[in-house]
Amino acid sequence: MIVEAPHSQLLIWFSSFFSGMALFLFSSQILGIRTFSTVVTISLFTFIVILSIIRPPIWWKTSIHQVRIIISGFFLSCLIIEVINQFEGFWPSVFWVDVVFVLIVTSFMVLSGFREYIYWNLGIFTISIAAMVDSILRLVDPYQTMPKLGILRASLWTMINFSMIWRGEINKTFKEIGVLIGSLVGFFSYIGMVTGRIRFVGDSFAIPNEMISLIFAYSVVLFPWLILSIIYRGDS
């Protein structure tokens, strides 16, 4: 069920969207800094999330919805710029999939009528797990290199993840759900980028056998514990 945002919220969204478009078009097309949009977006997002966990401003609780509208508009502009870059032949940013996932979670919260039922922290925690798993897979893959931005990406999401756990922002059951779904999303992200299914540029490559073995090992060791724990806690 899609609920139209009120007039003022539409205004906020369009303002953030067009601001983002202007800024990122300038940086990518004029200055030629293709990764500016994603790096700035994710870094700002990390700052906002960690600030909201560790020391939320006084206005945070009353304005959280507006903040998410701004994030949604900004991330959509970032996504469009990233797609343009890829169609121009540039390799996707390491933050490419993170932008997509955050946009999905945020937009669903903003646009749908179910925001009071959606656990925002679970969404962010899941994306952080996905990013960490994806980063580890790229690090372990002998045929991939880990650029400096990849290390930045892993660090940012690790900080978000640890902050949430440290401050108790997520309970045990949701933590386990987040690890389970996040791991699957991380596998999807890694496989999609290597095989080319989730990018618009570059060749398709096969997933190395060793990575398939390690993904299988991770899944068969961890997932039975998570699933049983979730089911048992649910029953309790």
Place this chain on the structure above:
Amino acid sequence: MWSRSLWINETDTMSYAEHGVQGFGFGYGGYIFSLHILWSTFGEIDQVFRGLSLLCSVLTMILIYLMSEEFIGEGSGVVPSFIFACSSYSIEFGMQVREYAVHSLILMLITYWFIRTSREVEESQSNIPEKFGILASFGVWYVSVHWFCMIYLVMLFSSFASTYLPAIFFGRNKEELAVPIKLLPPVITTILILSIQTFSMIRGIANSMNGEHHLGGGSVPLVILPPMDFLGKISSESVIVSILIISSLFIGLNGITKNSGKKSVKFENSLILSVAAVWLILCFSQYKLHGLIVERYFYFWFPILSFYSGSVVYQFIGKVSKYSRERYLIKEIFPYIAIFLVAISVDISPKSTYYGSMREGFEVVNNEVGESEFSIVSRPPEHILNYYLRQFDLEPQIVIGAWHSNELDRVAISELDTEIVVVMALQGGWILEESEPILEEAGYSKDSKVFQEQGDTIWVWRK
């Protein structure tokens, strides 16, 4: 054994460890990757790799002691840990650069966790899945590369499940039927891994019955170790140890029949029967399955067998001390009497004939060839030699190697044109006879036998 160089099966293992993460793609497991980590950290030092196995064997001995003290009774730990430590069987496998010592430690740890958790669950009904148990699932994955480890785990879990059969089929104690949740994840991990491996296992058995090695690669003979010789190997030729092992079977059976009407059956009693079942299956199947090495594969059950032998001593102490006034004295002294009897009856002679002296052989080759161009013709294949070729910076122009005569590339031997040809027969002499006429026809003459020790022979041929 500690100071000897690696032998061909160990350098074979090290050839897998070269690969690192890529090894997982070839089907190599956690142990091979662990060797790779040690190699990257410490370099090619034989004692480091042997040290890993030795450390695991020592830890297994300690674990046997602790398990015995906890599950059988106070004072029962000394005898089984001593039986394990002074056994030729454990000494032989305990220092090999192969997965046996490491995997048997992990299997024993999983067994310990399983028994302990099942007892805790009976007592406190605590069913919250336990994070520490993730290590048990990890252990299952670590050992899964060896099919006999998976068979061990299947038997462990089956023994546990069998305790619930009376409740399921006969309705007995149904109201107390509560499956401990925290034990299920490693079982699920085992089932998932087995579902991937089942086809390969069936193909391996079919290959083996057709006379081939179970991993493919050519025909291999039947390797027979008569059952009584097998028992002698396990017991280090000790009558006392044999009596303890056989008696433990009867104690297990007695435990099952005694407890069958009770609320819970301690599944450890069923587990000893699985040890006997595996021993029998190996004894009979070795006459049909080529390449099956019973003494090697039974090693995974040896620690648990040693553990059960402690139960015999404990039961005996319990019976005797009932009728004696000197109970404390009997409990303190009798284990040491048992150890003394075991010590004087065992024949500690681990099989070390195949260890050879590969390192010394390569040192001699290094001195012989100097700066000359040379080739190698060998039994075994090239990858077995790489470990020591690297250590001595030897760069042969070509290495023509094979495990069996029918795999040897005779055409390549006839086309050799280096100044020197080194013929290496490591734990198998057929290569000398096969290569001799070909090398003579190619214009080489046998110079000298430069090395011979413990089944390793090296000849040098010159043009």
